[in-house]
Amino acid sequence: MGKESACYQHAEQPVAESHHHVIDTREAYLAATAALAAGNGPVGVDAERASGFTYSQRAYLIQIYRRGAGTFLFDPPPIGNFSELNDALADAEWVLHAASQDLACLREVGLDPAHIFDTELAARLLGIPRVGLGTVVEELLGIHLAKEHSAANWSTRPLPESWLVYAALDVELLPDLRDRMVDLLVESDKTDIADQEFAATLAKEAKAARIDPWRRLAGIHSLHGQRNLAVARELWLARDEFARDVDVSPGRLVPDASLLAAARVLPATRQALADLREFSGRASRTELERWWAAIERGRTATDLPALKAISDTLPPPRAWADRNPEADVRYRAARAALQTVTDELEIPLENLLTPDYLRRVSWSPPEPADTASVGQALSVLGARRWQIDVTAQLIADAFVEIPQTADPISDLKS
Known part of the structure; x- marks a missing residue:
């Protein structure tokens, strides 16, 4: 049952062992x-x-x-x-x-x-x-x-x-x-x-189910054909179903790298799959029929997946200078302004404001980009009241001050 225990010690003294029921x-x-x-x-x-x-x-x-x-x-x-x-x-x-x-x-x-x-x-x-x-x-x-x-x-x-x-x-x-x-x-x-x-x-609400969760396969970007992606999808779905049934982590059954190897090679026969050196794992051989059936479904599928996933995820900030230079300048200026507050409040930047919120208002700022509209945009994204109070004006001011700089991109990168 319960224990009113305090079996820990100060400094580096060992923990006292006692039975826990x-x-x-x-x-x-x-x-x-x-x-x-x-x-x-x-x-x-x-x-x-x-x-x-x-x-x-x-x-x-x-x-x-x-x-x-x-x-x-x-x-x-x-x-x-x-x-x-x-x-x-x-x-x-x-x-x-x-x-x-x-x-x-x-x-x-x-x-x-x-x-x-x-x-x-x-x-x-x-x-x-x-x-x-x-x-x-x-x-x-x-x-x-x-x-x-x-x-x-x-x-x-x-x-x-x-x-x-x-x-x-x-x-x-x-x-x-x-x-x-x-x-x-x-x-x-x-x-x-x-x-x-x-x-x-x-x-905070639970995350919505991900579209095309099979695209989480590590290294999926290395597959360049729709047929290869279809086979990868079917292998992932087969592994996920089996893992759920036996309550074992999917990667412990067959590693991602093994699924990708099979999707890349597209073995023409069951024996060719069995002979694939990279196809390894706890269930790679014992469940060979399962994996071969998945490959056949992928090889004959008519609903071929798109080469690129549909997503509203923004590109990483390191790519903004080429893809959206104005947003890049806004983001850098606002981030620098917020950094001064993090030092003052001794709160990490990612807790001062969720990084994705800052990226989104920088990528697509409200019009006009004043304190009220930036605050409203942050609120819609999910920012807390204290975060809006601390950051909205700083972000709006940073956006407004950018045009006054002769060469903002060069200045911010220097």
Whole structure:
């Protein structure tokens, strides 16, 4: 069940080993829910997935700590739905590190906080150079927190005790870290900024399904024929379906490079595919019939894909000087103006304003490009009120001042 543990040490002293029980029954889960409801103060929350090992992004361990209750480690698959725990903690502030990485898998099991404190985001707003949990904990609390199991396969059962100790420490320190950060945010007059950022993190919608996700194949740009692309598409779709069925990361079954090699060569027979040296992986030979069927579908497809993907993504700024020189000048001038504010506020540029927002208003500025119209454009894109207050006038002024420069492109590049 729960543990009121503090098995970490200051400086470089070793972590004390102690047994951690993983809750994997509804009875134990409901008892833990009652204990957490009776605790006090904010709730430290973390989730461990098996990214790179499994197809799904589900949580394979959920860790929760609350003062007066202790630490609880939950095994989500056998427990199923966590709605009772969500209701019990509805009024509490949930403390997470890099909340945007965990919210989706928490919501998948019914855990959906109403209020959060994101210690990773707070670290950015406070100007802390390195924002990993271990680094921030050491800097602000003086405690060394080892992170050796962060990339482990958390779908492993049973979970090793050393992994459980690591997982427990992640949440046991979060309330103390949150308290220290609250004081620092007050001292730096950034409490309102942090509140807006936390609310935006909670409100952010999941990304829409990508069009032609098969184009994510690493190296897809090296295929120049529509037929080759059709075969690559069918191989990717076949691998994705198989990976979902067996819950294994697609790249662990057959690497991207193997799919591309087959799409590039277009083997004429099943044996030719089997003889392809580059076609390797856990399932390349055992599932040969599957891959050959995909190749045949691609070889006979009539709905050939376009050579280039349809996308509203802007070109990278390094290409703007040739493709849209006026936008390049606007972008460079506005970025330079914002950089002065980042130094003053000690907030990284990417947190002062989402880089894509700056690129989009620079590429297609509103008319007229004044403070109000730039602010409105940023708001439509998703900028927070504090970001608009700080950046809109600077961006508008930078756009207006550009024509006064005799040779702006040369001046900005010099």
